[in-house]
Amino acid sequence: MRINKQDLRWYLIRRFLILMVVMYLCGELLNLFFSVAGFPLLYRLLSYLDIRFVSDGSVIADLLHLLCYFLTDFLPGELAEWARQRMDSGAWGIQISLSASYAGGISERFLRFGMFCVVLFLLELRMAPYVVGGFFYCRMVAGKMKELLEEEKEQQQAFERRRNLLLSDIAHDIKTPITTICGYSRALSEGLVAEEKRQSYLDVIYQKSLRMNELLTLLFEYVKLDSEGFTLHKERGDLAELVRKMTAFLYTDFEDKNITVVTEISEEDAAYEMDALQLGRAITNLLTNALRYGRKGGRVLVRLNDYEITVADDGEPISPAFAERIFDPFTREDRARTSEGGSGLGLGIAKKIVEMHGGKLVLNQNFGEGYTKAFQIRLYEG
DSSP states (O other), X not given: OOOOHHXXXXXXXXXXXXXXXXXXXXXXXXXXXXXXXXXXXXXXXXXXXXXXXXXXXXXXXXXXXXXXXXXXXXXXXXXXHHHHHHHHTTTTSEEEOOOTTTTXXXXXXXXXXXXHHHHHHHHHHHHHHHHHHHHHHHHHHHHHHHHHHHHHHHHHHHHHHHHHHHHHHHHHHHHHHHHHHHHHHXXXXXXXXXXXXXXXXXXXXXXXXXXXXXXXXXXXXXXXXXXXXXXXXXXXXEHHHHHHHHHHHTXXXXXXXXXXXXXXXXXXXOEEEEOHHHHXXXXXXXXXXXXXXXXXXXXXXXXXXXXXXXXXXXXXXOOHHHHTTTTSXXXXXXXXXXTTSOOSOHHHHHHHHHHHTTOEEEEETTOBXXXXXXXXXXXXXX
């Protein structure tokens, strides 16, 4: 939800450097113009006032000196005389001698005012690249900030929509088992259930209670991972042993569903800095997902290769539309929204845990090798 300040900083630096290069090239072109046409014309005009111009080689400095000279006309008499003497000595880069024919006359005053306007125009022309460049840079910064603020606003609105959907799904998934529990409990308490069916009613109540407990536990884990102040407790451990341990934990469940588990895990240690409890939970969630949505009598591949953990199955492929939001909380395809379906939180939890370890969790539907889809945890060797 926050603006990426690092990306914004580099964006502004790149644009600033490009703008500086453009301004420098424009300045050099203007310098060429002044040396070829501008100053020769200016010298000719100055000759009417008998002003000899000693240049220091800088166009802007020369124009500023000339502008200061003509501004002395607006100063009080003694101060103007002092300034002209300083300029006449060459201290400010200009040598001056007044023509007797124009001294003090109205014609000279108009000519000097005209020269003041010409020099001011030429100075503005020379400064134009910097002024225009600064103007466009300010507009660019303002436009970028507006764009980022609008993007942040859209993200906030999207977050609000997801949060409302999350709350709606929580209410839906909790209400269903609660309704069953309430109905069955009332029937039992009022003696409306035959003796031979009481045990089946109690079994349903127990299963629904387990379902609610599972959902609330996953919801708690999801919120805890996203809460401020939560940190991983990393220690150096054997990643290969962790993957083997999590696979063995669910091995009998795969056997009950007649799913063959193919493991490709090296016997060599794969040392990694990790929170074994949390990363183990992420791996378990991927295995549980394969168990729940894999094909009965099918295969599941568990592979560890260069710090990349793969859990692939040969069940039904995932639709492209659903694949784009598969890691969002409470996201399930319509066919999975049944009492036996998942909570839609497992993959979201796994993604958060992996990202907290500096890795990525991706869905690969072009994995091949006879598998329709693969979830891959891509970690980076520390």
